[in-house]
Amino acid sequence: MQKWIYIGGGVALAGAAAYFFLKPSPEAMLEEQWAMLDRYCVDCHNDAERTADLSFEGRDPADVHANPGVWEEVLRKLKIDAMPPREEPQPEDAMAARFMAGLEGTLDAMAAANPYAAGNKVHRLNRAEYSNAIRDLLGVKADLSSLLPSDGGDFGFDNIAEVLRTSPLLLERYLTVALRVADMAVGNPEAAVTATAYRIPFELTQDKHLEGMPLGTRGGTSVTHTFPADGEYVLSGRLVRGVEEGLFGVEGHDRPHEFLILVDGNVVFSAEVGGPELHELSVTEGINVAQDAVNAAMTSPPIPITAGPHEVAFTWRERAPHEQNAWEPGLRASLEAHNPSGMPRLEDGVIEGPYKVTGVSDTPSRERIFVCQPQSAAEEPACAERILTSLARRAFRRPIDRTDVEASLAFYDDAREAGGDFDDGIRAAVSRMLVSPWFLFRVEADSPDVPPGANHRISDFELASRLSFFLWSSIPDDELLSLAEKGELRNAGTLESQVRRMLADSRSDAMIENFVGQWLQLRNLESRVRPDFLLYPDFDDNLRKAFRRETEMLFANVLREGRPVHELVTADYTFVNERLARHYGMKGVYGSRFRKVEVKDPNRYGLFGHGSLLALTSVSSRTSPIIRGKFIQTEFWNNPPPAPPADVPALEESAPKDRPSTVREQLELHRANPACAACHNNIDPVGFALENFDVDGSWRDKTREGLDIDSAGILLDGTPVNGPVELRAALLADPELFASTVTEKMMIYALGRGLAPGDMPVVRQIVRNAAEHDYSLVSIVLGIVDSYPFQHRKNSGPGAEATIAQTRE
Numbered sequence: 001m002q003k004w005i006y007i008g009g010g011v012a013l014a015g016a017a018a019y020f021f022l023k024p025s026p027e028a029m030l031e032e033q034w035a036m037l038d039r040y041c042v043d044c045h046n047d048a049e050r051t052a053d054l055s056f057e058g059r060d061p062a063d064v065h066a067n068p069g070v071w072e073e074v075l076r077k078l079k080i081d082a083m084p085p086r087e088e089p090q091p092e093d094a095m096a097a098r099f100m101a102g103l104e105g106t107l108d109a110m111a112a113a114n115p116y117a118a119g120n121k122v123h124r125l126n127r128a129e130y131s132n133a134i135r136d137l138l139g140v141k142a143d144l145s146s147l148l149p150s151d152g153g154d155f156g157f158d159n160i161a162e163v164l165r166t167s168p169l170l171l172e173r174y175l176t177v178a179l180r181v182a183d184m185a186v187g188n189p190e191a192a193v194t195a196t197a198y199r200i201p202f203e204l205t206q207d208k209h210l211e212g213m214p215l216g217t218r219g220g221t222s223v224t225h226t227f228p229a230d231g232e233y234v235l236s237g238r239l240v241r242g243v244e245e246g247l248f249g250v251e252g253h254d255r256p257h258e259f260l261i262l263v264d265g266n267v268v269f270s271a272e273v274g275g276p277e278l279h280e281l282s283v284t285e286g287i288n289v290a291q292d293a294v295n296a297a298m299t300s301p302p303i304p305i306t307a308g309p310h311e312v313a314f315t316w317r318e319r320a321p322h323e324q325n326a327w328e329p330g331l332r333a334s335l336e337a338h339n340p341s342g343m344p345r346l347e348d349g350v351i352e353g354p355y356k357v358t359g360v361s362d363t364p365s366r367e368r369i370f371v372c373q374p375q376s377a378a379e380e381p382a383c384a385e386r387i388l389t390s391l392a393r394r395a396f397r398r399p400i401d402r403t404d405v406e407a408s409l410a411f412y413d414d415a416r417e418a419g420g421d422f423d424d425g426i427r428a429a430v431s432r433m434l435v436s437p438w439f440l441f442r443v444e445a446d447s448p449d450v451p452p453g454a455n456h457r458i459s460d461f462e463l464a465s466r467l468s469f470f471l472w473s474s475i476p477d478d479e480l481l482s483l484a485e486k487g488e489l490r491n492a493g494t495l496e497s498q499v500r501r502m503l504a505d506s507r508s509d510a511m512i513e514n515f516v517g518q519w520l521q522l523r524n525l526e527s528r529v530r531p532d533f534l535l536y537p538d539f540d541d542n543l544r545k546a547f548r549r550e551t552e553m554l555f556a557n558v559l560r561e562g563r564p565v566h567e568l569v570t571a572d573y574t575f576v577n578e579r580l581a582r583h584y585g586m587k588g589v590y591g592s593r594f595r596k597v598e599v600k601d602p603n604r605y606g607l608f609g610h611g612s613l614l615a616l617t618s619v620s621s622r623t624s625p626i627i628r629g630k631f632i633q634t635e636f637w638n639n640p641p642p643a644p645p646a647d648v649p650a651l652e653e654s655a656p657k658d659r660p661s662t663v664r665e666q667l668e669l670h671r672a673n674p675a676c677a678a679c680h681n682n683i684d685p686v687g688f689a690l691e692n693f694d695v696d697g698s699w700r701d702k703t704r705e706g707l708d709i710d711s712a713g714i715l716l717d718g719t720p721v722n723g724p725v726e727l728r729a730a731l732l733a734d735p736e737l738f739a740s741t742v743t744e745k746m747m748i749y750a751l752g753r754g755l756a757p758g759d760m761p762v763v764r765q766i767v768r769n770a771a772e773h774d775y776s777l778v779s780i781v782l783g784i785v786d787s788y789p790f791q792h793r794k795n796s797g798p799g800a801e802a803t804i805a806q807t808r809e
Contacts, residue, residue: 026105081717116758119794132474178434187360191228220315231354232302249344269300308363314349460484473510547612569606611697625687660705685713
């Protein structure tokens, strides 16, 4: 909203008008400073050399209108002081500022006169969105990722419409998943007997209580398992087996440990594992005989369990701690594959069944599906149509007529004609609905009121879908659909209130998990973070999971509490449990629960001090300033370095052979080659600033060889930094820089596409508006939702624009 302030009658207004008329236009400012390019840039960027495949020769201000992608990149490089290189002559600050202001204003004016919207018409749900949609539609919570192939990705995210293609094989997979989901949702008294194993990572330490497990237990795992029918099920646990040396926890115990299986918090089976008898059996008869005895002891008799989701825990009864003043191998929480002594550890929990089926009880999913119950055969067709119409409105995310459910009704009729009962018909119809293109794809219609290639505003139902898949990675709920149906979603204040409601809902955890997991690569923690066990013997899966949880909780706090986006890197607090606090050297934190705590060491403030990012940007046996520098440059400065040449030698080849050396010394020898120095002079100083953090994110002042660590360096713009505190200050010297980076990343995620040059003025406007709200992260989210690209699309037609990322390549 514009606000006018009148001071002293019309004097202030007249002064403002005079300033408006005297201030040059952006185009005039740009033309006035255009000679800056000839003086400071053309020496490298000319027709002969074409450095970075770019020449400014023969260009004039009109070229900004013809090639906005080139000039958006020029503007970005100037804003981060990446150009001209610091060893070259530099323009005066005032000249550079006026050139950037003129260029930015010209680009923004172009975008205002001709706003940009993309034309993606069909957008397949990715695996995460599909699973969440199943959960919110049918109430079925299941990990479907193992049943569907990886989605791939582009621009750093896996929800990019252009790469979410389909194939006959993928459609077959969807059909298989739909049949399984329909069984879980409706229940199936004829379900085949199956065995489902829930694997526990080998690196998980199981000597203490784990978050989410029943109190009074240690180790193990807890899962939500959907039982297909009322019947009997056999539950069992299996111990970790070492490398031919035996089962963990079988030998060396003077008294056994108690294995527990709980269903919905109630113990349904227990067994003793370990003790003198089992030790003797393992020693005298061998590991295979002992394993058979242990497996039999840890397998329950058939246990009656009703259909539907139940929490099943496989764990150990916790013992009271006692002082350990002698070496007792039986109390070790060993992670060594060759040493099975210590406490018994679970490798997996197994659920097998159903046996002796008695029917299907009411479940949360059935209550959601069966909005009516026929009292006679004559009522069944009408009830079936009512059930499927209700489901289709939420599944297809728009108004429904009978033609939308005809395919599902045909499957219902076929199942009934084959001799099935009412439930069989609904189960078949639900499976058909789950492979409908209207469910698997987000489809946005062209407008008949505008020509091909022209922009139009998307419908309220399409906006509701964009909003829910952005913030929830799932389908709209009834409240969103009702507002869309009434045409009220865009009413003043309504859209903002819906965004705030959705962010407060636990379903927005999916946005935090998926956006942060890909922007900061937290999804790769399990596959990439595996420190050398001999060098880092205390690293375990508990710590790895705590790393991820800490970073996700910080982002969630900044988002939901309306905090500035810069707090992601300046936060003097964090979220830890006992395991993570002990790793960071924090005192007074006990138990598996995560809680907010004060961070007293400024080096540990914000994301630069999070073990997740520090471990991800290391290799197994040493830190990597190259990986860390590239990561920070790309994800925080939004200035990705070019790809390295294919023949780069390993860093270790640069190490002196006659004495220990630091990674920094090896890198300095490595970049003595001028071809290497061009990139490493920009990447390495950022990584050096974080060199005091070891592979596992712990702080160190010296290397393991006792060598001093030097974290000093000079950044791309000439700023000297020494350590994480100064690196953080350099990043935030221009508050718009980091806010713009986060906005651009989040906008890619929200739109499901790469950004084009025409999107960049929108990014800048969102950041300017956010600045009025202290750059709060929630104001950035609101700005994206309120933006032209989010609420508009282009009618299908020829032509496709290059994205900003493709321009950078």
